[in-house]
Amino acid sequence: MKRSLTEGNLFLAQTFDPRLLLEYEQLLKNTNASAETRLAVYDRYPELLRERDDCYLDKMMLLTLRGKYKEAIELAAHKRFHIYEGGEGKLTKLHAWLHVLYADETAKHGDVAQAEEICRKGAEMPKSYGEAKTFFNQEAHIYYLLGTLYGKDGDPEKERAAYEKAAEYKAAVSEISLFRALALKKLNRTEEAQTVLEEMLQTAQNLLDNEDRRTYYGVGSPSPMPFETDIVKQNRLAGYTLKAFALYGTENYSEAEDCIRRAEKIDPNHPEACFYHRILK
Template sequence: EFAMASRNLAIYYYNKEHDIPKALDYMKKAFELESTYPRFLLEYNQLLEKAGAANEDRLLLLSEHLDMVKEKDALYLDYITLLNLTGQFEQALKHLSSHQFHPWEGGEGKVSKQYQYALIHRAIQLIKGGDYDAAVNLLKASKTYPHNLGEGKLPGTQDAMADYYIGKAFLGKQDVESAMQYFHMAVQKEETPSSVLYYNDQPSDFIFYQALAKEELKDTAGAKKCYHQLLSFGQKHIFDEVDFDYFAVSLPEIEVFPSHPKERNRLYCMYLMALGNIGLGHISEARKLLEDILAESPGYQGAIEHLEHLK
């Protein structure tokens, strides 16, 4: 009947015995025994993701305890992330704008990421619906962070995705000159793919949007180079032996059920390979990679958004 003992057994079975079903049973019991403790709900939700639970099911669980969810920033962010993962971008923005977030070690950059994601993907919906001016306003807003998010913008943060879609919105308005201006902005800071371990590492998926912008600028060779870079980086590094540096600035997440950095790297490389394949027109290969990622990690945001992109 002691909830903390069940919670600790869940940690043991996950980390030492690698028995996720048994760990999940104990974590569920811990939460049921002490269902008013936000920490147990946070960890139960994290373990459900490791067990492959559907995003919709996890969202329902958190929705049923929303008052408690709001007590803990990391838990509230999980709820907002699930809103984004299930396409509820306006709801995500509503919650992001009505709460004062406080930075926590291991959570740096995660709130702002969901803010950008919600704005950009709501803007994509507006572009598809022909509301180009509203889309441009949201995309421009994604480049600056309001004070209530609790953190500023890291140096080197890329806005290529926002700039690309602003360009697409202007094309929709038949304003070719403005569109070209934003496509040029998207490709200004050219970089090569790199690994992502810590919060201040920029994921290399922005290179995909630089390539799309290059296609709009009729730089077909430059676009293909970007796609090949994404594909070859993933192929070259997918089996790397990766681990965190002891003196790391901050680990990516505060989890008692951590995934090994080698596994994170493998999924990340599969993701970059999928993006490269999309650009090169290898759609079936790309779709399989993205589906394989989601079979292992249903909450992998990049895989979800780019499966939608393939539609």
């Protein structure tokens, strides 16, 4: 395997086909190469990188995993994206998480006002993204963090308004649903919060119990990336990660940690597992 990866790098250096950059990076990703190794490849071929939106987005994710939030945001600002069918929502989801993580880090360093500004920008989608916000955009984590920041500022009116926004119903169940549940708890709507967490647990368990089945296949269904057609692996990753977030919400922290470790055993660089450690620790 090491030989094939080395040969792939040498071959890539002799071609001008950006598709090969995508496939080589995907090969590195699915053999659990480190974020540093993969970023080095992108840095080696900037011309090829600029021609592939998917590679560009992948580099943003790798920078996020390395904690280089500002650099990832600046990278996004210099690109006009062209969203493809099956790739909808990937950029907007990363945009939101990226700003939440950056705002949280900024607040921990003591600059609450700047953290609030960063957080608000997470809910604004630049026109250069080529994708507008819809009802289904998951933003509970943005507004939940804003609520906690307004609370630190001593502004109960803004704090409550942010929690109300975070508590809004969204049709999809994801790890971000945890922050809706946490916001509902802040608003003393504990029964609703419990319902959200139970739905998360049920969805996660369904993924694990039916690991060999696709949850949806039709218009807008995710397009598998190269070397990522193993539906069992993908469902286990999604199931264990979602279950971890839900168990955190029910305060079963040791069980949540066990689920995250199971996900990381499958993929040491799984983004949602990284987000779990960064934002919930």
